[in-house]
Amino acid sequence: MTSSGAQQVPEPDPGSGDPTEFWSWWAEEGAGACEAAIESRSFEAVTDEINARVHAVDPRLVWELGPGREARHVLVVTSEGDAGARAVARRWLRAAPAPSATWEYADARQAEVDVDAMVLKVGETEVDFAAVRVVAERVGNHVDVVVHHPAMASLPEQARNTVAFLALDATLGENDCETWVGAVEVALAPPVGATLLAALREVVAEVRDDSVDEHGTPVWVLLRGEVDGAPIMAAAQVPLAGSWAPQLDTHVAVAVPYRRATEQGLPDPGTLESLRALEDHLGERLGDSARLVAHETSSGTRTLHFYADSTTPAAAVLQAAVTGWDQGRVTVAAQPDPAWHAVRHLRT
Structure with missing residues (x-):
């Protein structure tokens, strides 16, 4: 049984973003009340209270109760x-109590164990996920998906798209869907080569396994190109997606000038070694408060793309840590960017 608090709140007041009061309420009465509601299959007594508690953290958040893993x-x-x-959702999760035999917690919808058993009602139309068919094509480090169901042709366009994304979320879980799925297309006729919905998990698992090491740390890819006729070198982690590390919601661009360069404007071997040493130094200073996710090098400047937790002084730490660079003045610019738009041109 699942109960959702996804209804919209008209003109919501901004939440505090602080989950402390939520978890205090949860420990004192919320957990027990929700357990009783699940056992009685009656959620009227808790729905309004959970809505209020969740929206006090942030009005954009929604909640669900369901069976745990x-x-x-x-x-x-x-x-x-x-x-x-x-x-905000990730900070809510980080403040959660340790899981118990009764309760566990998540900041994204989990994949359904038996996705083919799900039936979604859209108006008067029932969409059984067992009849959904997909074509999945790996493109670089993501998967483009075509989704079909016989009922698609009778639904308006917005409803078709909603069905497609709900089916993908139920199959992969919300985080994997946002991290590894690229383009999503709805097909009104059965596409050639279509497979069962659950088969998509294997394709995404293959991409994920190729993109992270045994510790779950993203691998890096090297990129080359030209900008206005000048060669540019870049490197980026895979996946390069905000859903991979939602707490890192602020883009910090560190522009490092260098004077000792090749004829193409790229760093000479000695400068390249110095740039790598600077990156290591910044990483050591930052700890878990920020992460270098990409860098671009061209025409005498290397731009380091960091993403930082806005609740930490990471940007100030970076500003202080670059003062010893001896090949020009380093600039540090920070701006909110939870969707990681500043590095989307480097995604593969």
């Missing part, structure tokens, strides 16, 4: 695809 129940509080609220 390890515990009996799971409480999910998610931004529901709103990039601006992902960091």
Whole structure:
């Protein structure tokens, strides 16, 4: 049984973003009340209270109760695809109590164990996920998907798209869907080579396994190109997506000039070694508060793309840590960017 608090709140007041009061309420009465509601299959007594508690953290968040993977129940509080609220949901999760035999917690919807058993009602139309068919094509480090169901042709366009994305979320889980799925297309006729919905998991798992190491750390890819006739070198982590690390919601661009360069404007070997040493130095100073996710080098400047947790002084730490660079003045510019738009041109 699932209960959702996804209804819109008219002209919501901004939430505090602080989950402390939520978790205090949860420990004192919320967990027990929700467990009783699940057992009685009656959610009227808790729905308004949970809505108020979740929206006090952030009005963009929604919640669900459902069966857990390890515990009996799971409480999910998610931004529901709103990039601006992902960091708040992740901080809510980080403040959660340790999982127990009764409760576990998540900041994104989980994949359904038996996705083919799900039936979605859209108006008067029932969409059974067992009849959904997909074509999945790997493109670089993501998967483009075509989705078909016989009922698609009778639904308006917005409803078709909603069905497609709900089917993908249910199959992969919200985080994997946002991280690894690229273009999504709805097909009104059965596409050639279509497979069952659950088969998509294998394709995404293959891409994920190729993109992270045994510790779950993203691998890096090298990129080359030209800008206004000048060669440019770049490197970026895979995946380069805000859903991979939602708490890192602020883009910090560190522009490092260098004077010792090749004829093409790229760093000479000695400068390249110095740039790598600077990157290591900045990473050590930052700890877990920020991460270097990409860099671009051309025409005498290397731009380091960091993403930082806006609740930490990471940007100030970077500003202080670059003062020793001896090949020109380093500039540091920070701006909110929870969707990681500043590096989308480097995604593969």
